[in-house]
Amino acid sequence: MSTQSSIAMSACFETENPVCGVILSCQGSQSRPVAPAEDMAQDGVTNTGQMIVVSTVEGWLSFKSLLQHCSGDKNLQFSGLMGPEAEAEEREQEFELNVLQQEERREREMEELTAKHAEERKKEASERMQYGKKKENSKEAMISHRAMLQPKNPTDDENTKTTSVILLGLSGSGKSSALNLILEIAGNQYFVNESTLGNSLPTLSCERKEVFKSGRKLILVDTPELWDEDGVENLDLVKDCLSLSLPGPHVFLVVLQVGRFTHGECEMLVQLQKMFGRELTEYAIVLFVSFDDSQQRPQRIDDYVEEAHVTLQDLIRKCGSRFYELNVTKSQSALSFPQVKDLLLGINKLVASHGGQAYSGRRFSMQELRERRKHIEEMKEGALENDSLLRDS
Known part of the structure; x- marks a missing residue:
């Protein structure tokens, strides 16, 4: 099996509603004609005998999956023309998918960053508490030491x-x-x-x-x-x-x-x-x-x-x-x-x-x-x- 297959496409549109291109032939790892299944007709994929007409975006996505399955190559590459509206709509779907993936990635990154900041704040609070306690102990020791070293005023004999x-x-x-x-x-x-x-x-x-x-x-x-x-x-x-x-x-x-x-x-x-x-x-x-x-x-x-x-x-x-x-x-x-x-x-x-x-x-x-x-x-x-x-x- 070859590492990469391709589908040759040419433009053939219905005259009344040119929404997408027409698949003429399939050249892949398995050279055999490809025709849509009967149950794909509801998605807008029909066989006229001379050509396969795809009239909807849903039909195009379904038929593309069929071609990949028949060729036995999941990395099947498509070339040719799909039709302006179908191509634009597919690009829009891909763009929305990319946006959704980016938002999910940003959300995960924000959650990780928030958790990291919370842990850092907790650590800083603990360090401040320990520092304050050490400072207080040092201050008490310093006061006591200073009092011992401070010269005392003499008092009267009775006192x-x-x-x-x-x-x-x-x-x-x-x-x-x-x-x-x-x-x-x-x-x-x-x-x-x-x-x-x-x-x-x-x-x-x-x-x-x-x-x-x-x-x-x-x-x-x-x-x-x-x-x-x-x-x-x-x-x-x-x-x-x-x-x-x-x-x-x-x-x-x-x-x-x-x-x-x-x-x-x-x-x-x-x-x-x-x-x-x-x-x-x-x-x-x-x-x-x-x-x-x-x-x-x-x-x-x-x-x-x-x-x-x-x-x-x-x-x-x-x-x-x-x-x-x-x-x-x-x-x-x-x-x-x-x-x-x-x-x-x-x-x-x-x-x-x-x-x-x-x-x-x-x-x-x-x-x-x-x-x-x-x-x-x-x-x-x-x-x-x-x-x-x-x-x-």
């Missing part, structure tokens, strides 16, 4: 011998129990009073306690929860704890209960930074309070942190990875002294890193805080006088 600590946390976290334990051990009362262990009554107002340790005054300020369940801060309590901590605060103890880390604890650092500013973390130490009264040896706090929720680990990281533990139960009281000792060493180390300079929040003026402290002391003296009068009566 340099004073360390002021504010205990912050949710209700029931163990702030009061931890404070009482620190006071007793720091005051060299190594035999811990049983009444100070375990859960204390809820703290309703800010309270200031003092103890002298190694020639230094240690001020501990106990606080209730400083915001309500809707996250609205109690401005008076915030002002009270800052005024009672003067000439500090030098350290914030963020108190968490071992084994409890709810949604409230997750949001706690955000709430505290709203009240005291982002620089709070530079002066913060995380204190884990344990109420475990079992006789078994408690889990090491390092192991607890390593297995903790990622949000808790992030909170500790933002606080400079400074964390300690206090066990406030009677059965584990033997652990209390070394734990308090380690905590006080950590507090002194953090104070020294700031050159003994206290946290300087700009939310309240120093004059405003002094007046607030004076007001609290007057209120306390008045309450004591009333209690004395009631006892005498």
